[in-house]
Amino acid sequence: MARPTESWASSEAVRTSMQSNKGRDTKPELALRRAVHALGLRYRVAFRPVKAVRRTADLVFTKVKVAVFMDGCFWHGCPVHHTVAATNAGFWAEKVRRNRERDAETNRLLEEAGWHVLRIWEHEDPIKAAERVAELVHQRRQLDQRE
Numbered sequence: 001m002a003r004p005t006e007s008w009a010s011s012e013a014v015r016t017s018m019q020s021n022k023g024r025d026t027k028p029e030l031a032l033r034r035a036v037h038a039l040g041l042r043y044r045v046a047f048r049p050v051k052a053v054r055r056t057a058d059l060v061f062t063k064v065k066v067a068v069f070m071d072g073c074f075w076h077g078c079p080v081h082h083t084v085a086a087t088n089a090g091f092w093a094e095k096v097r098r099n100r101e102r103d104a105e106t107n108r109l110l111e112e113a114g115w116h117v118l119r120i121w122e123h124e125d126p127i128k129a130a131e132r133v134a135e136l137v138h139q140r141r142q143l144d145q146r147e
Contacts, residue, residue, distance in 0.1 A: 028122040029058055029070045035130030041137055043068075050113045055106045057117075059133070064140035065115045068133055069106075072122050075099055081123055116140060 024046045036043065036059060047060040049067045057067035073081035077096040085092035107117045118136055120129045 024058070026070070026072075026122070028072075028126070031126035032068075032070055032120065032129055032133075033059065035126040036133050039130055039134045041134055049110055049115050053106070053109050053113070055109070061137050061140070064137055064144060066118065066133075066137055066140055067110055067115050068118045068120065069103070070120050070122060071103070076103060076121075078121050078123065080121075 044060040046056050048056050049060050058070045059068040077100050110117050116136060
């Protein structure tokens with residue numbers, strides 16, 4: 001396969017490194033999944049909550065319509081841990097801006113479809129994050145039982 005002559009990467013090493021980043025099953029995501037599972041909750045992994053919306057949530061509770069996203073601090077512009085790229089800064093700033101814009105659009109689209117969205121930063125303690133997930137899922141189950 002021929003390589004493009006122009007690349008977004010500042011070097012071939014950077015390109016290779018970025019291409020090797022995982023889209024799912026990252027260490028923080030696996031830690032969250034283990035913690036949620038340990039609380040007795042079962043969920044779908046890497047699932048589209050709304051088929052017509054091309055967005056995949058990391059954990060999905062279909063019956064109670066809860067979608068959980070694990071956001072990386074660099075990729076999604078964490079207010080605590082996001083760092084500005086030293087090389088190709090304009091490209092990466094725009095990339096993060098677009099990611100945050102898409103995150104907001106995803107939240108809106110899912111909420112309009114009756115879903116509850118929970119976003120968790122990769123730096124969050126997985127046990128505490130799992131407790132937040134469980135609390136929302138249990139609240140939704142209680143509401144469903146009342147209706």
